[in-house]
Amino acid sequence: MERLTISLDSGLAEELDRLIRAQGYGNRSEALRDILRRHIEQARLQQEAESLHCVANLSFVYDHHARTLAERVMALQHEHHDLTIASQHVHLDHDHCLESLMLKGPLPRVRAFAERLSAERGVRHGQLNLIPVEAAADAHPHPHLHPKS
Structure with a gap:
C-alpha cells in the first residue's frame, strides 16, 4: 500500500x-x-465503454394503467433475455409500480436496452446504475454453489 x-x-x-x-x-x-x-x-x-462488461440495475416507476406497458416491458426483457438476470416487481400504490431489473453483459448493449425500456410510454423515473466488472462475458459451464449461511 x-x-x-x-x-x-x-x-x-x-x-x-x-x-x-x-x-x-x-x-x-x-x-x-x-x-x-x-x-x-x-x-x-x-x-472505455465500448469494451467493458458490466452488471447493472435498471429501476423504474411506471403507471400500471398505461395501456399495454406491462406487455411491452416483458417483451423487451424477453428480446434481451441474454442481458436480463432477474427482475423484481413492487406495488407502490393503486396506480404505480416499481420494477428493478438486474442486468449483465457488454456495457453498450446494457445501456441501449435500458434507454429503450426507459423510453417506453408510461415509464417514469428510470435510473440505471452500471458497475464495470472484469468478469468474462461467457457463463462458466460448472455450477456455482454458494455455501449456506
Whole structure:
C-alpha cells in the first residue's frame, strides 16, 4: 500500500469530515479510497465503454394503467433475455409500480436496452446504475454453489 499526503483547505476538510460522519466511514483514508474508486469507475465508463462488461440495475416507476406497458416491458426483457438476470416487481400504490431489473453483459448493449425500456410510454423515473466488472462475458459451464449461511 502506498501512502499519499494531500493538502486541503479547512472548508473542504470540514466537508470531508461531515461526509465521513454521515456515511459511517472509519477514517478519512477509507472515505477518500471510495471517492477515488467511484471517480475512476465513472471515467472508465466514459472512456472505455465500448469494451467493458458490466452488471447493472435498471429501476423504474411506471403507471400500471398505461395501456399495454406491462406487455411491452416483458417483451423487451424477453428480446434481451441474454442481458436480463432477474427482475423484481413492487406495488407502490393503486396506480404505480416499481420494477428493478438486474442486468449483465457488454456495457453498450446494457445501456441501449435500458434507454429503450426507459423510453417506453408510461415509464417514469428510470435510473440505471452500471458497475464495470472484469468478469468474462461467457457463463462458466460448472455450477456455482454458494455455501449456506
